[in-house]
Amino acid sequence: MTGWLPFEWIAASRFLREGRLQTVAILLGIGIGVGVIVFMSAALAGQQANIVRRVLSAQAHIVLIPAREIARPLRGGQPGVAEAAIIQKPLQRVRSIDQWQKIIQEVDALPEVTAVSPMASGAAIAQRGEANRSVTLQGVDAERYFRIVPLPEKIVSGQPRLGAEDIIVGVDLATDLGVRVGDKMRVAVGTGQGATLTVSGIVDLGTKGANQRLTYVALHTAQALLGLIGGVSSIDLTVNDIYAAEDIAQRIQALTGVEADSWIRTNAQLYLAINAQVIANTTIRFFVGLAIAFGIAAVLIVSVVQKSKEIGILRAMGGSRGQILRVFLLQGAVLGLLGSLVGSALGGLAIVLWGVLVKNPDGTPLFPLDLDPKLFLAAALLATLSGLIAAFVPALRGARLDPVVAIRG
C-alpha cells in the first residue's frame, strides 16, 4: 500500500484517483478560479504600486509644518451679553518650526520613519533678462532630501549638486527662462531680497505643474533669502508603510505638537480611488473564492453519495466516524491544494504574458506585475483551507451515514 501513510491519506488519494474525470474537472475549475485570483491580485498590487510610486516619487509621505496661527479674541464675554466679534484671520507668514532640530531627532528615532529632511520654502520670482516666472523656492539639505525625493534619478542634464550658489530647476521652467546648465539666473522674494544663482541641474519631476514651479537650492541659501535664518518652514518624512502614513502622522502630531500632513490627506481623491479599486477587486476575488469552495463541496457531495456503499463497508469493518470524516476532509484539502498549484501556474503564465503582450507605446511594460512568491503561498494556503471548509458538510454526511442503509442502498 502506498508507503506507510495513514489510512485516511491512502483512502483519500485512492478515491480521488478512482473518480479521475471528476477530479480533473474540478481541479481545472479550481485552477482557473485561483488563476484569476492570483492574476487579479498581482495586477492590483502592480497597478497600485505603479500609481503610488509615480505620485510619491516627487513628494514626501508626511510633511510637518508649524501649527497654524489662530486669532483668539481676548475679550471675555460678560454674563448675559452677546458679542458679535469680527475676527480677522491672521496672515500666515513664513515661519520657522519651533525647535526643529529637536523635532527631527525625535521623529528620526521612530522605527516607522525611514528618512527625515528639513526644508525652508517660500514663494519667489525667478528672473532672467526680460522673462520672469513665479516659483516655489525649496531650500534643502541635499544628502537628506535625496533620500525622500530621489532628484539624482530625475536629472535630465547637469548634476544633482546644491552648493551655496547652485539652483536645480524643472525642465519647463528651464525652457520658459531659456536657461541651460551653467547659466545664471536671479531669484528674488517679495521683500526685495535676491540672489544670483547658477543652474547646476535640470530635473523632470513628472508633472508639468511641478516642472514649471519647483526650484531647489541649498538650505542656508533659502534661509537667507526667505529671512528664516536658522529656521525651517517644513520637515519632510518618508515612512516604511505608505498606507500607515496617516496614522503615523497623527502620532507625530501628538508627539511634537506641530501639524503633520500625510500624503493620504493631501491626495485624498487619489487615495479614495485606490481604495475603491481595492474594494472592487477584493469583492471579485472573494466571490471567485466562494465559487471554488462551492465547486469542491458539490463534487464531494456527489462523491459521498457514490461512495456510500464503500463507506458502509468501511464502517462495518471497524472504521470509525472520525476516519470517514477525515477521508473526505482530506479530499477537500487535497483538491484545494492541487487546484491552487494549477491556478498558480495559470496565473503565473498570465502575468508573464501580460509583461510580454501589454506594453506602453515605447515598448516598456504598461506597469510591472511582479511574481511575488508570497502571493502563490497565500493562494495555496487559502485554497487548501477553503477546500477543507467546503469538504466539511459532505464529510459530515458521509460520517453520519447509517452503515445498514449504506450497505443495502
Next chain:
Amino acid sequence: MAEPVIKLEGVCKSYGVGTPVETEVLHGVDLALERGEFCALMGPSGSGKSTLLNIIGLLDRPTSGQLSIAGRVTGGLDDKALTQLRGHTIGFVFQYHHLIPAFTALENVMMPILLERGRPDAAMRQRADELLASVGLTQWRDNLALNMSGGQQQRVAVARALAMKPALLLADEPTGNLDTHSAQGVFDLMRQVNRTQGTAILIVTHNHALAEQCSRIVQIVDGRITTDRRL
C-alpha cells in the same frame, strides 16, 4: 462453560417508531451461538433475517431486549465502543461481496487491520498475504477488486472478514450471487475456517443443500424463530 459468542434475549426491532407506520419486524428473539458452531439462518424474504443479522453485527440497535457479543452486553455502548467491538470480534461477508473497488485484493484484506491501527505495517501485510494464500488467491493479490470474478471476490471478502481473527463471522447470503461451483467453494472455505479456528459462523442462506452441511439450522418466519435444529 465459556460465554456464548452471541446471546440474544427477547430482542425486538421496530421501524418507524413513533410514526403511524410503526412496524415490528422482530418479536422477542432468543438465540445463543456457541464458539465453533456453524449455523444457517433460513427464512422467507421479509422474515427479518437481515435485520437480525444487522443487529447481531452491531450495525443496528434492537428496540428492546438484550444482546451480548463475546460476553459483553452491548446495550449501553456508544457508537465508538460499538465500532471497536465490531472491528475486533465480528467479520462480515455480504451478498454482493462489497470489496472496495479502489483497492487491490491484498489491500482489501488488510483493511480491517488498517482501520484498527491507522497506518499500514509489514505485519498486517504479511497477515493479509497468508489469508490470501489460504483462499488460494496469492497470484491475484495486486489486482484491483473489480478485475476479479464473483467467486474470487467473495473469497477475498472471506479472507478480509477473517483479518482481525474474529470470534464471529456473519455472512448474508454469501453465495447467493454465485454459480453452484463457486458457491460450494466459498462455503467450503468458511467451513474450513470454522473447523480449524473454531470461529462461530452465522450464515443467512436460501440454499438448502448448503444449509444441510451446517451444524445447526435456525428458521425464522415473520420475526419469530420457528425451528432450531442441530444436525
